[in-house]
Amino acid sequence: MTTTFPHDVRQLQRSDLTRLVRTRHPGVEVVEFEVLESKTFDAGTDEVSTAGRICVDVVLAGEGSGPIDRRWMIKVCRPDLGDIPLYRNEVAFYTKLRPEIDIEAPGCFGGLYERGGEGFAIALEDLRLRNASFPNVKTAVSIAQMESLLRTLATLHARYWESPRFATELAWVEPHTSGAIYTMFNAPNMIPAMIAQQIEENQFKKELVEAAGRTAEDLYREFRKVQKHQATLPQTLCHGDTHIGNTYLLPDGSAGLVDWQLMARGYCLHDVTYALMTGLSVATRRRHQKSLLAYYRTRLVENGVADAPSLDELWLEYRRAAIWGVYIGWLTTPIMNYGWDVCVNNHIRLLTAYQDLECSEALAALPDAEPFQPVHPAA
16 A cells, blocks of 8 residues: 655654655665754745645765755645645656756656645755745846746747657647646636636635626636637647746846646747736836847747747737736635735736736637537547
């Protein structure tokens, strides 16, 4: 019988940590460990959304232990969320793809996912040891810092741009139009039902949606429409959840990406749009969004994407892509996950952008998606 990985730090054993590190380093053993801190979900603390964190120092032995960091930041499940597909997806990124991607993202020392609820853990480097800072919507992100983030995204996207591997050894990477996460976001009785409830129960969400002249049903239809449309455009590997709170900044000016739970095969503007709209104030976005899209395109070309979309194409798809951040990005998010300020300010930035860019008008000519049916990608 498989033992699940503890989410309660009081139950953590050396054997759990050894089992975790051996998913990537079979000859390594944890002989001692010390828990430095533990953060499980605590409503409104702006610390934990879909996973808890346990920080440990470890003493290692065995073949291959030399290069492994001795400080681990371990992500563990939130047991109240159950067996969500986001956990499986993030473990797959860190154990299968992270070793081959040369971008700024946390190093990984082990990851496991076990079906049935609580068997989720990823041992990551503690970025604080590199003096990383962690912005959120309340942080004044400079244009230079945003350009650094766009460089990281362009490197990632160029690496997998229209990759033939998506039909072979990377066929397991789910697109935005099929699979478990697609079902969670699209099935009317799942996330859409939660969003409708969020709009009904939170007055600020209700009035921001009304100010945009939309309803929950309108936004659901537009969200599904853009996902169907983006599947017809050049595909690459997307981080999938690039709100500014899932990024970090280093003293040398480089920017990185954390929380890969929504990694997917998709269109590049899915990532770029969400980063710009959450990372910059309304006024700064309005002034710089076109030049930043041009900057991103230049970086794509420099990384070898000869058929990069034109600036006109990027602008149109940027306008269309705004719907994802509005609908899935933050209308789905309870205030208690991040606290009032972070939640409300993200809603303001995203719904303002949705209106500024006439997102609904940009989507009008696209055909509606077919009524939801569970779709499972090829194995």
